[in-house]
Amino acid sequence: MNIKTDNTMLSNGIIIKNKFFPKRNLQSGTLRIVLTTKCNYLCKYCFAEGEANKNNRIVDIEKLKKILKVAKEFGINKIKLTGGEPLLYPDMEELLSYIRKIEIPYVDLTTNISLLNDKNIKILNKYSVNAITLSLNTLDEEKFEYLSGFQNFDIIRNNLRNTIQHFKGKIRVNCVVFDERYDEEDYREVITLCKQNNLGLRIIEPSRVDGLEITYNKEKFHELINKLKMESEKIITSDCTSVEYLFFGKWYITIMHSLCDNKHCETCPKYMYIRVTSDLKLKPCLSRRDTEVSINMESEETIEQAFIEAINYMGVGVQYENV
Numbered sequence: 001m002n003i004k005t006d007n008t009m010l011s012n013g014i015i016i017k018n019k020f021f022p023k024r025n026l027q028s029g030t031l032r033i034v035l036t037t038k039c040n041y042l043c044k045y046c047f048a049e050g051e052a053n054k055n056n057r058i059v060d061i062e063k064l065k066k067i068l069k070v071a072k073e074f075g076i077n078k079i080k081l082t083g084g085e086p087l088l089y090p091d092m093e094e095l096l097s098y099i100r101k102i103e104i105p106y107v108d109l110t111t112n113i114s115l116l117n118d119k120n121i122k123i124l125n126k127y128s129v130n131a132i133t134l135s136l137n138t139l140d141e142e143k144f145e146y147l148s149g150f151q152n153f154d155i156i157r158n159n160l161r162n163t164i165q166h167f168k169g170k171i172r173v174n175c176v177v178f179d180e181r182y183d184e185e186d187y188r189e190v191i192t193l194c195k196q197n198n199l200g201l202r203i204i205e206p207s208r209v210d211g212l213e214i215t216y217n218k219e220k221f222h223e224l225i226n227k228l229k230m231e232s233e234k235i236i237t238s239d240c241t242s243v244e245y246l247f248f249g250k251w252y253i254t255i256m257h258s259l260c261d262n263k264h265c266e267t268c269p270k271y272m273y274i275r276v277t278s279d280l281k282l283k284p285c286l287s288r289r290d291t292e293v294s295i296n297m298e299s300e301e302t303i304e305q306a307f308i309e310a311i312n313y314m315g316v317g318v319q320y321e322n323v
Contacts, residue, residue, distance in 0.1 A: 014305050021312045023304075025075030030273035031068075032080040035059055035089040037278045041112050042149030045176060047209040049082060049275060049286075057278040061091040063297055065098050067276060070303040074311065078106040080273065087115035096127035106130050110174070114150060116159040121166050131170040133202075134160070137178070138186040139193065146181065164197050172200030177224055179217040187224055195251050202254040203228075207286075225255055240271045260287040268315040274307075282310035291316060 013022040034049045036058045068079075079099055081089075086109055089095070099107055109124065110133040124132065138144050141153040150156070163171065175190050187203070194201040203225065206215040229235055232246035232253075244255040259268065268285070275283040282293045291313040296302035 014308055016309065021308050023074075023308050024311050026274060026307075026311055027075070027270045028078075028273050029075050030078040030080060031071050031076045031276065032082060032273045033059070033064070033276045034082055034084070034278045035086045035092075035095075036084040038088045039084040039112070040088070040114060040150065041085065044147055044149075044214050045178065045206060045209065045212055047207060047212075047215075047286075048084075049277070049283075051277055051279075051283075058089065059276070059278055059280070061094055063280060064095065064276075066297065066300070067280075067295065067303060068099065068104070069102060070300055070307065072102060072104065073304065074307050077104060078108065078273075079104055081107065081109045083110075084278075085112055085115065087111055087120055092120075093123050093127070096123070096129065100127055108133060110135065112148070112150070113156050113159050113163070114152075116163045116167075118162070118166075121163060125166075125168045129169050131172065132163070132167060134163070134171065134173050136160070136173050136190060137176050139189045140183075140186055143181055143183075143186060147178075164199070170200065172202060174202050174204055176204045176206050177221040178206060178214055179220045180214045182220040184220075184224060184227075191253065195248065198251065200254070202256050204256040205258045207258045207260060228253065228255075239267075241267050260285075265315050269311075272314065274310050274314070282306050284310045284313040285316065288316075 013020055015021070032049075034051065036056070037048065037051065038056045038058065039046075068076075081095075083089070086092070096107065107127070107129045108131045109129055112135050116132075116134075136156075137147055144153050144156070145151050173190065173194050175187060177187060191201065193199070203221075205218055205221045209215045228246055232248055234247040236245040236247070238244065242257040242259045244257075246253045246255060259272065275286075276295075277283050277292070280295045280297070282295060283291075284293075285291050291310075293306045293310040293313070295306045
């Protein structure tokens, strides 16, 4: 009897310490890249994308290009650029040009607004950046300076106005609700700004960051959300379990509950993304460092191996003692 065997099973992945890691696509299709740890803010709530020992690092553009080329093999069709402050990245224009060259269709950039001047808006428009996310927790100048450490709110006000007028892509605002110095009117003003200008708005539960007490309490977040739910015309919950949508006519607010603090680890592989850290690691879990995978830049194959390992670490569960 001629028995034919299939020897291809183990070829679609890698073996590490006698454990097989199959190659799988990143289901969300999203890769988040920490371009630099440099920032001109000193936010009291900054979790620095979960990075440790940051020393004003800047990702090498040529290494980043190699990573992006391989990332496409794993279903990556969306790139989120963050920092630090990503507009401090010196090779931003070259990076955006390369992303378009390899035909990754969607690019999103998260910024603190301070560097959204005419020059940078023109660059973002030139390479058809699809969306920008603006960090804005209050329109009160004193409270803004307290939270961010940035002392020229006029720049923020002017850049915000200019961005609304001239940026060609979508604009959304990230607004984190804190207990400390909380005033409901602060958040109401941000809501009004976004609704009047038809901007996207995400109201965000602060994620706990050890050593930053401002992130520990969530009472005011839940208090505000409960009020908004009572005022909304329609509430739609997401299969992601950490996201809700509150509709006010055709405009809506996205409510973002902390995925990690609420330990919704089972939804992570389907909806979340892997980070490329500023020290060239793949970070599949924001709350853990023991699952980070160093990227061996020796070849496309070694970069691919890092992606396979990192994707298979997604959703393993939050263990705060390892943070």
